Amino acid sequence: MRSNSRYNLKETKAAYWFNAPLIITAIVFILIPVAGTLVTSFSRDVTFLPSKFLGLENYTRMLGDIHFWQSARFTLFFVLVSICLELFFGMIFALVLNETLPARGLFRVAILIPWAIPIAISGRIWQLIYNYEYGLFNFFVQFFGISDKPISWLGSSFGAFVSVVIADVWKTTPFMAIIILAGLSTIPGDIYKQAMIDGTNFIQRFFNITLPLLRPVIVVALLFRTVDAIRIFDLVYVLTGGGPGGSTNSLSLYAYNYYVTGDFGYGSAVSVAVSIFAALLAAAYIKFGKFKEAIK
Amino acid sequence: MREQKTITIFKFFGAVFLLLFCILPFVWMIVISLTKNPDFFASGQSASFTISNYTDLLSNGSTHLIDYLRNSLIVSIVSAICATLFASFSAYAITRLNFPGRILIPLVLLAFSMFPQISIIGYLFKLMTRLGWINTYYALIFPYITLGLPLALWIMLSYLSRLSSELDKAALVDGATRLQVLLKIIFPIALPGIFSTFMLILIYSFNEFLFALMLTIDYKARTIPVGIALFEGLHGQIPWGYIMASAVIAVVPLIILIAFFQRYIIQGLTEGAVKG
Numbered sequence A: 001m002r003s004n005s006r007y008n009l010k011e012t013k014a015a016y017w018f019n020a021p022l023i024i025t026a027i028v029f030i031l032i033p034v035a036g037t038l039v040t041s042f043s044r045d046v047t048f049l050p051s052k053f054l055g056l057e058n059y060t061r062m063l064g065d066i067h068f069w070q071s072a073r074f075t076l077f078f079v080l081v082s083i084c085l086e087l088f089f090g091m092i093f094a095l096v097l098n099e100t101l102p103a104r105g106l107f108r109v110a111i112l113i114p115w116a117i118p119i120a121i122s123g124r125i126w127q128l129i130y131n132y133e134y135g136l137f138n139f140f141v142q143f144f145g146i147s148d149k150p151i152s153w154l155g156s157s158f159g160a161f162v163s164v165v166i167a168d169v170w171k172t173t174p175f176m177a178i179i180i181l182a183g184l185s186t187i188p189g190d191i192y193k194q195a196m197i198d199g200t201n202f203i204q205r206f207f208n209i210t211l212p213l214l215r216p217v218i219v220v221a222l223l224f225r226t227v228d229a230i231r232i233f234d235l236v237y238v239l240t241g242g243g244p245g246g247s248t249n250s251l252s253l254y255a256y257n258y259y260v261t262g263d264f265g266y267g268s269a270v271s272v273a274v275s276i277f278a279a280l281l282a283a284a285y286i287k288f289g290k291f292k293e294a295i296k
Numbered sequence B: 001m002r003e004q005k006t007i008t009i010f011k012f013f014g015a016v017f018l019l020l021f022c023i024l025p026f027v028w029m030i031v032i033s034l035t036k037n038p039d040f041f042a043s044g045q046s047a048s049f050t051i052s053n054y055t056d057l058l059s060n061g062s063t064h065l066i067d068y069l070r071n072s073l074i075v076s077i078v079s080a081i082c083a084t085l086f087a088s089f090s091a092y093a094i095t096r097l098n099f100p101g102r103i104l105i106p107l108v109l110l111a112f113s114m115f116p117q118i119s120i121i122g123y124l125f126k127l128m129t130r131l132g133w134i135n136t137y138y139a140l141i142f143p144y145i146t147l148g149l150p151l152a153l154w155i156m157l158s159y160l161s162r163l164s165s166e167l168d169k170a171a172l173v174d175g176a177t178r179l180q181v182l183l184k185i186i187f188p189i190a191l192p193g194i195f196s197t198f199m200l201i202l203i204y205s206f207n208e209f210l211f212a213l214m215l216t217i218d219y220k221a222r223t224i225p226v227g228i229a230l231f232e233g234l235h236g237q238i239p240w241g242y243i244m245a246s247a248v249i250a251v252v253p254l255i256i257l258i259a260f261f262q263r264y265i266i267q268g269l270t271e272g273a274v275k276g
Helices: A002-006 A009-040 A057-063 A066-098 A104-116 A119-129 A136-143 A157-185 A189-197 A202-229 A234-239 A251-260 A264-288 A291-295 B002-033 B052-059 B065-096 B104-112 B118-131 B137-160 B166-173 B178-189 B191-207 B210-215 B224-229 B240-275
Strands: none
Touching: A009 A264, A009 B065, A009 B104, A009 B118, A009 B137, A009 B178, A057 A264, A066 A104, A066 A157, A066 A202, A066 A251, A066 A264, A066 B002, A104 A157, A104 B002, A104 B240, A119 A136, A119 A157, A119 A234, A119 B002, A119 B224, A119 B240, A157 A202, A157 A234, A157 B002, A157 B240, A189 A202, A202 A264, A202 B002, A234 A251, A234 B224, A251 A264, A251 B118, A251 B210, A264 B118, B002 B240, B052 B065, B052 B240, B065 B104, B065 B137, B065 B178, B065 B191, B065 B224, B065 B240, B104 B137, B118 B137, B118 B210, B137 B191, B137 B210, B137 B240, B166 B178, B178 B191, B191 B240, B210 B224, B224 B240
């Protein structure tokens, strides 16, 4: 009865009609599949065998699976390293773009190029650049005398990690830069003028004015990027295939490989683990990023 | 004044670095797509430039490059149109009407977008198998709409909440239905926002890989990122010229879109993240 006093029935009805397409697609194509994956993770679900409820067996198997932990470690390191680099370069690019530049439009188009090219395609470009015999990277390495022999970028586990990180930083730094740029444009110029009169140098101004004022924007950008980076799949699938020796197997790729071989139960358990990692990281950001203040 | 000089130097090197960083791999892709010997650089041979990679690809139907590109375009355009429409319906209701769940819907949808694709695809694959949609456009269009919805809704919300609701109130008094108000009054004013949303969802759908990889089998529905990722040579040697030429064919439409509409794309990106 109380709700009748607050809401008009006709208006509510209209509102639900307007929301119906969104709610229905979201339920059918996100909620049901995610719930289905969760249920599947508790059962044996292998091609050609009858399905059977296993309880937590997939999860106990996962906890004792060294390859799972190898993937988890790679994914976590990857998220950490690539996001720090993206923030660093994204900040520099945003500061550059915020200055008055000739041919502003050209720079904005240039920065959108890496962002818009599908990762599966840019992965192949990077594969060529890392090529042992005639890749661009090994040419530069020898040209500048960093090493007199070509480096096997994709053939060693450290090299493969670096390669994946570089390709990912290339792809996603533009996103970071654009978000930070939007944050920069909301800072009023008067603050800087006053600070300049007070005799501060530009490094002091950056750390005392720009960075604190950008904090909410940076937290949001980091949250988006972290949730996105933890599901990395396309890049490792194309660039390294998870190798060498599973050293760049991301959690998503690890789960995918079980799906492809028909083991949906175990693959689902690994997928649930990815979701849990993502949720934990998101929760950490929301807690430490003081989100409520950011929204205000 | 020394400081001014430092800043100018920083600006100059920053700008040069930015351009090289963004464009170099892209330029390299174009160079290799135009040559038959991708090793010319390292081996010191002279490069023999030719467009035969392109003509070979386009004249040889068995590469299915044009099929992949067509599939990609159809799937991403339809998904972008639907996601933008659905999101603007919801955003209209959320910003203009009072109903239970008004605050909850965007928040729940945002939480949904945190689910990694891998946790959706396992069961989605079974769902699509049961529906008989594997290797059809439907198998990609519906999931892409859903993946695009959270972003689309947040952009449309921040756009519509800035539009005054006086106009549509007046129209309602004049006896228009809410749907008429949305289509005839709100849509025309909100067109820049709608277009930003459409462009972003279009590019994200064009980029999607995991679903396209698992839910399609061959050229009937396979999209171009998957086609290029799975492009293999006949004799174990990777045909770099062909791969880069197909990459150029796939990427050029995107670059043209960006060149024309970068303002809308950047607006959409910042709207979704900074406001949300």
